[in-house]
Amino acid sequence: xxxxxxxFEDLKIIKKVMEESSRFLSLSGLSGLFAGxxxxxxxxxAVYSFLDGKVLLSGGFFSAGKIxxxxxxxxxxxxxxxxxxMLALGVSVFFSYxxxxxxxxxxxxxxxxxxxxxxxxxxxxxxxLFMILYFxxxxxxxxxxxxxxYGLGLVNAGKFTFNEVFYLGLIEIAAGLLSxxxxxxxxxxxxxGFGLLHIIYGLAMYRKYER
Amino acid sequence: MKVDISGLSKFFENRVRLGIMSxxxxxxxxxxxxxxxxxxxxxxxxxxxxxxxEENGLIKSRKQFIGKKPNTSxxxxxxxxxxxxxxxxxxxxxxxxx
Numbered sequence: 155x156x157x158x159x160x161x162f163e164d165l166k167i168i169k170k171v172m173e174e175s176s177r178f179l180s181l182s183g184l185s186g187l188f189a190g191x192x193x194x195x196x197x198x199x200a201v202y203s204f205l206d207g208k209v210l211l212s213g214g215f216f217s218a219g220k221i222x223x224x225x226x227x228x229x230x231x232x233x234x235x236x237x238x239x240m241l242a243l244g245v246s247v248f249f250s251y252x253x254x255x256x257x258x259x260x261x262x263x264x265x266x267x268x269x270x271x272x273x274x275x276x277x278x279x280x281x282x283l284f285m286i287l288y289f290x291x292x293x294x295x296x297x298x299x300x301x302x303x304y305g306l307g308l309v310n311a312g313k314f315t316f317n318e319v320f321y322l323g324l325i326e327i328a329a330g331l332l333s334x335x336x337x338x339x340x341x342x343x344x345x346x347g348f349g350l351l352h353i354i355y356g357l358a359m360y361r362k363y364e365r
Numbered sequence: 366m367k368v369d370i371s372g373l374s375k376f377f378e379n380r381v382r383l384g385i386m387s388x389x390x391x392x393x394x395x396x397x398x399x400x401x402x403x404x405x406x407x408x409x410x411x412x413x414x415x416x417x418x419e420e421n422g423l424i425k426s427r428k429q430f431i432g433k434k435p436n437t438s439x440x441x442x443x444x445x446x447x448x449x450x451x452x453x454x455x456x457x458x459x460x461x462x463x
Contacts, residue, residue, distance in 0.1 A: 164380070165457065172388070174403065175391060175395070263403070
């Protein structure tokens with residue numbers, strides 16, 4: 155029979171192995187922090203350089219009569235949105251990779267694949283819907299669809315990483331639904347959901363798990 | 366306080382077996398190479414413990430091909446899950462009893 159301390163060691167191993175094999179723990183809080191900063195910078199850039207400070211996608215600005223002259227603006231906005239998305243994804247991957255190296259975790263595991271599939275099925279669906287709504291001029295639904303599908307992705311993927319991701323997803327969904335009720339404030343909800351929430355979440359996660 | 370350690374199994378005293386079972390009870394299935402990386406053991410060492418677990422009906426294997434590469438994945442049986450959870454519960458009882 156083993157000694158008590160060995161049993162204790164056994165339990166510790168079981169807990170560690172269970173957690174590392176069923177949860178994607180490399181996800182870094184810094185990814186959230188910098189993705190949020192990039193989102194806010196992107197929104198500020200769009201509002202001040204393309205839109206002359208006018209409120210974006212509020213339905214009032216993109217009124218039906220102005221759509222023809224807005225064609226070039228639409229392309230510029232989409233291009234900028236893609237750049238912001240790529241930068242945000244880039245920093246997320248960078249900081250998560252860095253965390254995995256520091257903590258000696260494997261980044262490409264069965265659970266990290268499951269995490270990505272569960273995140274990206276709703277996310278890509280939302281992305282395609284976003285393009286459809288955008289080019290069919292359903293401005294009022296563009297921002298709600300981004301926030302809601304992103305939130306659904308987080309709720310779905312939350313099972314395979316830190317529990318906090320699940321709750322972040324719920325708040326994103328709520329922000330998306332509210333932005334559908336109050337379309338005039340669309341850009342504000344967008345900045346809250348993709349900017350502020352990410353910054354708060356990222357800082358909290360960094361302080362809790364990585365310092 | 367009387368400590369119930371009847372669930373304790375000598376079979377799980379080995380840390381590699383303990384690791385394999387810990388992974389398989391929280392995942393639907395896990396393939397050989399991922400098990401190897403997660404536990405940091407050699408091919409031969411892992412294979413011998415997997416064989417022992419399989420022969421005792423605690424886990425089952427499923428062979429398939431991903432592209433042209435053969436890939437074997439493992440999942441825990443109902444009996445294996447029960448036996449492991451009983452072992453885990455007994456360990457917790459022992460720790461709590463001190």
